[in-house]
Amino acid sequence: MATGKEENWQIKRRADVCAGTGIAFANGEEIMTRLLLADGEYIREDYSLACWAEQNPDHGLSAWKSIYHAPPPPEEMVKKESAETLLRKMLAKEDADDINSIYILAVMLERKKILVEKDVRFKEDRTKVRVYEHKKSGDTFLVIDPELKLAEIESVQEEVVGLLGGRAPKTETVHQFEKLVRTLVEKYTKLLFPRKTVGGEEGVTQKLAASFLALLAGKKYEHFDVSEKILNRYETNEQYGALVESYRELIDTLPQEVRFQGLEKPELAKQIEALAAKDPAELDVAEVQAAFASDDLRITEVREKVMNAIRAATRYADQP
Known part of the structure; x- marks a missing residue:
């Protein structure tokens, strides 16, 4: 000074x-x-x-x-x-x-x-x-x-x-996180996007959750564009608009949280990179959950929201 x-x-x-x-x-x-x-x-x-x-x-x-x-x-x-x-x-x-x-x-x-x-x-x-x-x-x-x-x-x-009120540029950790999510959804693509969809309210809930995970996986994922259209279709819907808004918020905030955690905890960045490098068949969901385990209430809350989306996305489809 x-x-x-x-x-x-x-x-x-x-x-x-x-x-x-x-x-x-x-x-x-x-x-x-x-x-x-x-x-x-x-x-x-x-x-x-x-x-x-x-x-x-x-x-x-x-x-x-x-x-x-x-x-x-x-x-x-x-x-x-x-x-x-x-x-x-x-x-x-x-x-x-x-x-x-x-x-x-x-x-x-x-x-x-x-x-x-x-x-x-x-x-x-x-x-x-x-x-x-x-x-x-x-x-x-x-x-x-x-x-x-x-x-x-x-x-x-x-x-x-x-x-400045903008969105920070993606770090390598965020790119690796998207790759990890992409590996996960590819592992369960048939579960998330079944050929025979479930109708009614349960079917819409499943479709929105699956679309959220697809968008979280980034633009390289094959279902990214159609998932964007699905969320757009329901974002003004009286029944599902709030759910879509919560998914949009997670899509914006989760990568930035990963970015921050990756900068603060280099060991987490290495874990994400190692998990993202695995083939879909080799990826263990328990490993992913363990990597993102935290005593931080804010992190725990975000993690639980993602887990709820995963449960909703996989609940109404038959196992392949």
């Missing part, structure tokens, strides 16, 4: 006038920027090319050339990418707990070509600081690089995506 005036991160606004002459920049004009550290505080100065050439100031910590863009009208200023909005809020808070999230957000915005990395600096304690410039507004962002490990990056990504 920084001491005194020194800060771990800052946003430095691009000036609208030359630091040397005080003359306003024209929209689209090429300018020079330098970054200084004075009394523990980062200072940004912007110059016209003519003034820079004439005064030839010291480059300081960093110096770069960019294009000055006139600020947009006030009503357009609020139309930010949600990732950018979150980044600016976290930078303004200056909370050390946000360092990892700030870095991931900056990387996300760099990939979207909203931020451009201009330099990498090292503080006295060897902390790495990445200097980004906003491509449109010209603001400078000083972001600490916490040099996260792979597992840490995935964990922070999940947290950031959650803050």
Whole structure:
């Protein structure tokens, strides 16, 4: 954590006038920027090319050339990418707990070509600081690089995506989980999707549960598309709509729970991968249940919901 005036991160606004002459920049004009550290505080100065050439100031910590863009009208200023909005809020808070999230957000915005990395600096304690410039507004962002490990990056990504209200990208553990579910449903395909279906309410309940398991197995499973159509057909049904909604919620939350557990418990990730590698005929359901056994009430609740779906999916079909 920084001491005194020194800060771990800052946003430095691009000036609208030359630091040397005080003359306003024209929209689209090429300018020079330098970054200084004075009394523990980062200072940004912007110059016209003519003034820079004439005064030839010291480059300081960093110096770069960019294009000055006139600020947009006030009503357009609020139309930010949600990732950018979150980044600016976290930078303004200056909370050390946000360092990892700030870095991931900056990387996300760099990939979207909203931020451009201009330099990498090292503080006295060897902390790495990445200097980004906003491509449109010209603001400078000083972001600490916490040099996260792979597992840490995935964990922070999940947290950031959650803050943005989106769905985190799948990890290898989630892919292996889908493969495991796919192996299970392939083992019992005749049971889940019998040639002769059961009619009435019991038949619909069985069909919806089987469709849920098929969707949980991922798009590579042969019954994925038809199962999606089945859930779509009943999601507005007065009698079955709530059941479909509960399955949809599990389809969204279960992979993310597996993702989190896989990051927290590497041994679970290895178990899932080993189980997923088995042939359907060799896969023992008891092994799968044991792998996901947990004292965590939340995990137990999710596991029981899945088990209820399995019971419903297999209850009304004849054994092959």
